[in-house]
Amino acid sequence: MVALAKRKTAVTTGASLPVVLVLLAGAIFLVIGSVTSSIFAQQTVAGLAQGAIFGSLALALVLIYRATEVINFAQGELAMATTYIAYQLTLWGVSYWLAFFLTLAIAFVLGVVIQVVVIRPVQHSVIAVVIITVGLFILIDGLVTWKWGADLKFMPAPFGNAVYHVGSVAFSRQDLGTLIVTIFSVILLWLLFQFTKLGLAMRAAALRPAAASLVGVRVNWMLALGWGLAAVLGAVAGLMTEPTQFLQPTMMQAILLYAFAAAVLGGLDSPVGAVVGGLLLGLTIDLLGRYVGYIGSTLKLPAALLLILVLLLFRPGGLFGRVAERRV
Numbered sequence: 001m002v003a004l005a006k007r008k009t010a011v012t013t014g015a016s017l018p019v020v021l022v023l024l025a026g027a028i029f030l031v032i033g034s035v036t037s038s039i040f041a042q043q044t045v046a047g048l049a050q051g052a053i054f055g056s057l058a059l060a061l062v063l064i065y066r067a068t069e070v071i072n073f074a075q076g077e078l079a080m081a082t083t084y085i086a087y088q089l090t091l092w093g094v095s096y097w098l099a100f101f102l103t104l105a106i107a108f109v110l111g112v113v114i115q116v117v118v119i120r121p122v123q124h125s126v127i128a129v130v131i132i133t134v135g136l137f138i139l140i141d142g143l144v145t146w147k148w149g150a151d152l153k154f155m156p157a158p159f160g161n162a163v164y165h166v167g168s169v170a171f172s173r174q175d176l177g178t179l180i181v182t183i184f185s186v187i188l189l190w191l192l193f194q195f196t197k198l199g200l201a202m203r204a205a206a207l208r209p210a211a212a213s214l215v216g217v218r219v220n221w222m223l224a225l226g227w228g229l230a231a232v233l234g235a236v237a238g239l240m241t242e243p244t245q246f247l248q249p250t251m252m253q254a255i256l257l258y259a260f261a262a263a264v265l266g267g268l269d270s271p272v273g274a275v276v277g278g279l280l281l282g283l284t285i286d287l288l289g290r291y292v293g294y295i296g297s298t299l300k301l302p303a304a305l306l307l308i309l310v311l312l313l314f315r316p317g318g319l320f321g322r323v324a325e326r327r328v
Contacts, residue, residue, distance in 0.1 A: 019319050023276070030283070038169040043290050044283065049175040050244075051282020052182035057237040057252075057259035058266070058274035059186060060230035065268055067206040067223050068119075070129045072230070074136035076256030078114075079234035080249060081140050082107040083242050084148055086235075087155050096156045100239060104232050111231025115224040123223070144249050153247035158239075178240045185236045186275055189229060193271075202226055257301065258285075265308050267318030276319065281308075 034041035057075065064072040082103050089099035114136070122128035159177035163170050193199035204212035205222030213219045237259075238252055245251055262281045266273025284307060285300040292303075312318070 019315075023319075026280075034169075038167070039290075040287075041169045042171065043286050045171050045179070046175050047283035047286030048279060049178040049182075049282070050286060051262075051279035052179050052186075053237050053240050053255065053278070054258045054262045054281050055275040055278025056182045056186060056233050056240075057255060058262040058278045059189070059271055060233040060237070061259060061263045062268065062271050062274040063206075063226050063230040063233070065263070066271075067226050068123060068126070068129055070126055070133065071260065073130070073133040073256075074140060075230065075234050076252035076259070077137050077140040077144075078107070078110065078231055079238035079241075079255075080252040081144050082110070082231070082235040083155075083238035083247060083251070084144055084153075086239055087148075087153055087247055090155060096158050100158070103239065104235055107231040107235035108228040111228035112224045114231075115227035119227065120220060120224070141249055148249075150249055155242055155247060157243055159243070174243055178243075182236060182240055185233065189233070190271070192229075198225075254301070258282075261305055261308055265311065265318055267320040270318065270320035273318055273320030280319075 030044055034044050057079065060075050060079075061071060064070065064075070085106055086099045086103040089102060090096060094102065118132055118136070119129060122132065157174070159173045162173040164173060164176070165171075193203055201212070201217045202222045202225055204215075205217055205219040206226060209219045209223075212222070237255065241251060241255055258281060259278065262277035263274045264277070265281060266275070266277030285303070288303050289300050
């Protein structure tokens with residue numbers, strides 16, 4: 001006798017009506033708060049800029065997770081390493097923005113090479129992929145420290161230190177630039193996946209590899225391209241993080257924790273959820289640090305993770321996931 005059981009599993013869907021209403025209410029709250037308080041408006045922009053970085057790296061995590069069902073623990077270190085590559089290019093006299101785009105190209109190649117050389121041979125073993133990503137974390141960190149040292153480095157400021165004034169509200173050019181560059185990168189990726197044959201093939205290879213291969217999709221190469229694009233998003237996150245910190249080997253480790261939290265908040269299998277989760281997390285920790293005195297800067301991460309834990313107790317699939325029943 002074959003017993004049929006039902007088990008609950010999180011699957012990615014569009015946001016439910018309650019989630020949409022909560023997000024809309026939050027947006028209205030931010031608008032009203034920004035109109036009534038200049039400090040609140042400044043904190044909102046700063047939080048969105050930070051959240052865009054979280055969302056970019058979270059999206060990179062989601063791209064890998066959709067293809068392998070494994071979190072790439074080396075994603076943050078790869079972002080850090082590509083930032084060091086940009087730093088080296090500037091030392092050689094390359095202008096910042098030329099170094100920026102050259103670094104994105106290098107990051108893409110690195111992502112593809114990593115998938116082809118070390119991930120593809122063991123991609124059918126989840127445990128092996130996890131071990132390899134942890135090993136890559138250690139290897140990349142060691143190579144960067146060996147090549148550039150562990151002391152603090154500095155890069156040219158991409159947006160300068162100018163401040164824009166709108167009435168009594170002062171907006172940092174760095175925050176605005178970070179928000180624009182990061183969101184623009186995410187939009188370009190969304191356009192690729194939604195409106196190109198290549199994007200459709202990559203989605204099919206990640207979600208239904210067996211079926212995709214039957215219709216002629218070169219699944220292994222689509223997965224390699226996915227790793228390359230994830231590395232590009234990580235490089236964007238690293239380059240946009242550096243101006244707010246010093247360049248050092250540990251630069252992206254805390255950012256990776258925030259990005260993972262953002263991906264879980266939005267739904268680990270949802271690209272849209274990763275971006276929304278990143279923005280929400282950035283806003284939350286920035287506003288908590290500003291308006292809840294006892295939290296300050298040291299308790300931002302624990303407070304944010306506690307809020308996410310509470311939310312997941314009521315919505316285990318994240319904001320953009322739902323719990324569905326599947327017969328097995």
